[in-house]
Amino acid sequence: MGAPSFYRSLLRLYPREFRADYGDDLVQSFTDLSDERGHRCAWRRVALDLVVTVPRYRLETIMNERHRTTVLTGTIVAMACAGIVSVLVGLYVGVVLLPLAAVVAITQRSHLARSMDVVDGDRLRRKRLRVAAILAGLLPVIYFVSLPILGDSWGADAVVAFAIWTAVLIAAVCYFIAGITTPRARVAPR
């Protein structure tokens, strides 16, 4: 394996996007360095370069906008779900988690909106909020339908009804959060 081929294989250490964009240019620069200054000088320079830039670019990829958005959305949904489950099982921590999830979603909505690729924000926003409203409307229906099977003791039917009700509640909250964080469509400047 030649030096440029070995260097190319080391480029796998970099994030895929950076490698795809600049892989050939990096190898070309390494070849130029080798031709002009010799292998030893070229390797000395790229070795230091690798040590410094690989962790940095990896970290930047992890912290980039889209990834942060995914983490943020996941955190909000997890907090909302944990809050709902806590309330349902009678833990007071849910009373804190639910408003906290809403506060984080609302305060971070501009950040979430900036990094979302939404073609028609208004339409998607309306759709998500409509689904949230329908699911929220289903909650009392499910409750009253399952009332006859909810007795003093918890049978299998009651557990299933409770699970369905909880799932619908969580979905309603998730759609509501997704709805309020969906960016509004921008008006094109005249």
Added chain:
Amino acid sequence: MAAQEPTSFLPLSQAQFHVLVALTAGDQHGYAIMQAVEASSGGIVTMGPATLYGTLKRLVEAGLAEELQRRPAPGDDARRRYYRITALGKRVCQAEADRLNELVRITRANLRPGVA
């Protein structure tokens, strides 16, 4: 959209400033920029390929430099990508030079004999 203030990009990192300074001399490909940076810094600043292209990526994303779609001259290497400093890049480079110039002035004034 309002034009971005050059000062909003300051301070530039050492690598970014060196690359912009190299591009003020004309359109260049990556390896030529590496050589120019080394020459302009008297050999003190030596960039590795990944540092250089990471810096170029940031400059292009910030609108301070752009990749040329065509080669600057017919004889130039077709395999290489060439870069050019943008008008905003020139203003930012000038603003950074002014900032450093002011810093040099303060340093010289403070280090003058007789100043505590």
